[in-house]
Amino acid sequence: MMFLVAIIAIVVTMLLILVRALLGPTVYDRILAINLFGTKTVLFVAVLGFLNGRPEFLDLGLIYALINFIGTVTVLKFMQYGDLGWEAASKEKPDV
Amino acid sequence: MTTDIALNIVLLSFMAIVGMAIARLRNLFPVAMLTGLYSLLSASLFTLLDAVDVALTEAAVGAGVTTVLFLATFGLTRAREKPVPRSRTLIGLAVTMLTGAVLVYASLDMPHFGSADTPVQTHPLRDRYLNQMSEEIDVPNAVTAVLGSYRGYDTLGEVVVVFTAGIGVLMLLGVAWHRPRKSDKREQ
Amino acid sequence: MNALIDTASWILLAGGALFSVIGGIGMLRMPDFYTRMHAASVTDTAGMILMLAGLMLQAGLTLVTAKLVFVMLFLLITSPTATHALARAALEDGIEPQVDHDKR
Amino acid sequence: MxxxxxxxxxxxxxxxxxxxxxxxxxxxxxxxxxxxxxxxxxxxGIVDRESVPLHLLARLPLYALWLGGEIAKSNWDVAKRIVLPERRISPTIVRLRAHQSSELGQAIFANSITLTPGTVTVALRSGDAIVHAITEDNATDMEGGDMDQRVRRLERPFGAPARREETP
Structure with a gap:
């Protein structure tokens, strides 16, 4: 029952975020929304495991989190540099 | 069971919305992220259907590798979609609808989800796989045991194909990554 | 004892659900990109931590809890990094925040 | 090794x-x-003090506890501002000085700022953090330098005497 409440809340949040992803208005709004949606899928998979009584598959959530992070950072790097930023990184002063 | 059905419907409608957004956006950076999101959603759907191994592959390949490949491609081309005349989109729509209809028609031949009299459930090998697996091979997961050992040669062939494809893609993209850039020329 | 843990995890999950939805509403209500980031960070921290903590109480002292801890730690490290990268990219791209006070 | x-x-x-x-x-x-x-x-050649920060291990739990408290407080605050009907935000940008001696320390500082709802590090360059805050109060809190102090204490080598750091 309580997992059901959690999963409904996650789905509602996903819907709200999806609306923001569709509205935009800037590219960065969309990327923010999509990144947030990704972390919501991590939560979704975690709660889903408990809802179905098979919580062993949390590795999946871990992988999602990893992929979501890599996806966001690579998109931003490509938007900024046009490639993975190797050239710029070797010239620019390191920005921590 | 009803929650499963409801969640299925919700996930599928999210996927439909994301698909619509992919078709409508012109800037391709968010589109690359949305395709990744689409993969995550379909992976969630696979988890819901208890196909965890497929979900893992879908997440890693669909959301991870594909996104990076898309972006690498944007590095070579432009990241904005060229507007397409309306007549051509209609042709595309027709082709897509036709393919979808054929797929739906084909799926009618498939056994019902979870039914007991399918080859998967009745084949004599199933008992051997499930019962003698722990004695014959020391792999704890049935799917992994079948893929990695009982059908090892089959999987080896698959891996060779995937590996070759990966090398091909890397060669295509890698050649362009190492071409001399404007800044290099200026320094010479 | 069991009932106590159950109640606690109920409260945590419900709290996580509440904060998660509030962050979602904030994503829609806030006026510009930078303020939306603050709303996003509400779902990302409070919603995520409370929900995963609730799940941990349900799982007890098992490997599942260890995995949940890893998921939480990982998200706590990556989500601010991603947010920062996003904010920096937006600023460098010339998206000016609407601010009342600029003390740069 | x-x-x-x-x-x-x-x-x-x-x-x-x-x-x-x-x-x-x-x-x-x-x-x-x-x-x-x-x-x-x-x-x-990526195994070094920065990628395997063993020296943080001893003090990290205490810092995490404090940070958790801060996150709880600011979450409550930001959630209220989102839900209550009238507009209660006054977005502010401030420049903070990050006094940490190592880049890792500065990164921890910036990430802690971003992790607390209501403040986001927008840029971090040569020891200067530019922070976007949702209200002016949040920004003035940050200027107090409490978090900066704590991260500095976190990265101090283990067993070093507790110096009183002067705030500019």
């Missing part, structure tokens, strides 16, 4: 916790993959 050892121990712990199957052959494969990864990292 101690960083390599720390990496191996950390990776092995992670593997053991995630695997859950403790049979000789699986354990052997796990051990092999851990050692192989450690070897590759060693060859790449």
């Amino acid at each position: 101690r960083y390599l050892l720390g990496l191996i121990i950390g990776a092995a712990t992670l593997w053991l916790l995630l695997s859950g199957v403790y049979k000789p052959i699986v354990l052997g494969l796990g051990g092999f993959s851990v050692l192989f990864c450690a070897y590759v990292c060693h060859r790449m």
